[in-house]
Amino acid sequence: MISADTIVAPSTPHGFGGLAVVRLSGNKSVDVVKKLIPSTVVSPLKNRYATTASVVAPSGEFFDEVVVTYFKNPASYTGEDIVEISCHGSPAVVASLLTYCVEYGCRMAEPGEFTRRAFLNGKMDLIQAESVASLIHSRSIDAAKLNTKLVRGALSNNLNLLRENLIKALSLIEYELDVSEEELSFDRIDEGRALLSSVKTSLDKLLFSYHDGRVISAGARVVITGKPNVGKSTLLNVLVGKNRAITNKTPGTTRDTVESHSVLGGVPVCFVDTAGLRDTPDPIETEGVGRSIIERDNADLVICLIDGLLYPIDNIDVKKLTVINKVDVLNKADLNIFLKEHSDVIPISALKEKNIQSLRGDILSKLLNKNFRSSDVYLTTKRQNVAIGTCLGYVNQAEALWQSSGSEIELIAIELREALVSLDFLLGPTSVDVVLDEVFASFCVGK
Ligand SMILES: Nc1nc2c(ncn2[C@@H]2O[C@H](COP(=O)(O)OP(=O)(O)O)[C@@H](O)[C@H]2O)c(=O)[nH]1
Ligand SMILES: [Mg+2]
The missing domain is CATH 1.20.120.430 (tRNA modification GTPase MnmE domain 2)
Structure with a gap:
């Protein structure tokens, strides 16, 4: 099935770079390129060859030195005639090139339209098509x-x-x-x-x-919750390896949720720091607490952080990972007694970065099944x-x-x-x- 429209779109992300690629697909691709690059009228594009050429603006002025590659149908990604133009990577150059292509008869492509055409032309099935999108968005x-x-x-x-x-x-x-x-x-x-x-x-x-x-493909959301001042923001910073959230001895410092991405044993993880859970007269903090609860309910895993200085603790939920913080300043004998009674609780010091590597392992084993094998389907x-x-x-x-x-x-x-x-x-x-x-x-x- 060959579509009537010839589509065009930038294939590289918006921004400044060495190169940007503009891609055309459809039966008018070669004709459009002939107008864009007059030299291809005299020496036609060769199938699967990269050719250096000059793009000339509709005004007749030289526009950019590019490399054009032609993929003749049906042996192309979409199954249609495709031309890829590698131009210089300025958003202004890309925008003008797209305008010229549209002027010469192309239509701007819809999101995913190249892959949609590949599917419609029997180049791939739906699983393959949706995996192209997931591949592009892979974070690990x-x-x-x-x-x-x-x-x-x-x-x-x-x-x-x-x-x-x-x-x-x-x-x-x-x-x-x-x-x-x-x-x-x-x-x-x-x-x-x-x-x-x-x-x-x-x-x-x-x-x-x-x-x-x-979990591997789309990643996991790991939400850090707990009462104010237990060290949630300090833990977020240490888990993602950068000073992302403000930490302070004043309770109620974090109001908005703070997200930061990291990769844990191959799993792309979005760690989310939240406002401490408490009743407060401050309407802004109350809004933050509300957001914490929403985050907690949508999480793949909740790290329930408790302050070692404030135990005994209540309500250890087995579905969460309960972590006791500030072990650096705790009485060792008390801590040992506590851990004997609560063998599921993981002791750490976020500030002194104690036991963090082992916490990472615990998070990973909660996120993935034991027998995960990357070789399987x-x-x-x-x-x-x-x-x-x-x-x-x-x-x-x-x-x-x-x-x-x-x-x-x-x-x-x-x-x-x-x-x-x-x-x-x-x-x-x-x-x-x-x-x-x-x-x-x-x-x-x-x-
Ligand atoms: N001694 C000690 N203090 C910590 C530890 N983790 C955090 N703190 C301190 O506890 C206070 C509150 O930390 P913060 O991360 O802002 O807590 P949050 O309100 O739960 O986000 C800060 O003064 C931190 O420096 C720790 O492991 N040991
Ligand atoms: Mg905080």
Whole structure:
């Protein structure tokens, strides 16, 4: 499918740099470039060659010395004719170049439109397309590696295998419905059951992978809460390795939430410092406390910080990581007694940076499952998780029906078709009938 419009957009971020890349895609790309770079009329762009050339402004004036690379359709990212122009990296140069392209017949691209076209032209499926976006936004090398794997089709291949097994199971049923007058034979019952059970195992494994996949790919929000003056802001600063939040012995110093990014064992973490939780007549601080509560409720992990000078403490919540601060100024004997009674509490000194490395390890083990292996394939988005969950629901129903009498085989077919539709949300639609025709082609005539 080739779109009517030829689109243009900067492919590099806004700002000053050595180079900026402006990309065109569509069947008018080469014509637009001919107007922009008159020398390409005489010596046409060569497919997959980078050429140094001069851009001339519509006024006829020399504009910029650029490098143009042409990717002829269909062997390009979008499947259409693409021209990439590397110009000098000033936002003013980029803006003018875009204006000229529009003047010569391009339209400014919508967000994600290049990748959308790549999908529509069969260059990638939906998982690959959304992983391109996640790859671009990766905040750690592990996140980038995971998303690269998905862009290259690791999850799609996995799901295509599942799809094939579902279609095989469906073909057994369809065969019974179309051809056979008998009830499902025992061989076919066993074969179908085995297929469904293997599909179920794989779907379960994928669903389980979502938690870690999301945390690695999108990152985690770790919120530091506690009463005023316990050392939350000091802890934020030490965890992110910079003096981000103001710390002071005056209680109620932090009012707004303060965020700072860091990478912890491959997981991109956004640490959030919050206003200390207390009742206060100050309306600004009260607003801060309200924000703390919202942050706490939306966190992937809450670090509940307590002040060692103020214990005994109350309400240790097992779902949080409870950390006792200021151990540098605590009586050692008292602290040891306390830790014996509260073995889950992690002792630190944010100020003296004591036990911080071990706290980082504890945070990481709360964020990721124990058996996380970066070599495995993971679901990374909610959309994938929902589609796989839906698919599993239908497979479970199909399996339950499969156990009961042969008279209900039409119902099994309905469930299996629905299961396949839920995979279409990830892989793009494949007509089940087309695939079934293929499956039936392998059956002998008369069988
Ligand atoms: N002795 C000691 N003082 C600390 C420690 N952590 C923070 N403080 C001090 O406690 C006070 C309050 O710290 P701050 O980080 O602003 O607390 P917040 O109100 O919870 O954000 C400051 O004077 C810090 O220097 C620690 O580990 N040991
Ligand atoms: Mg603070």
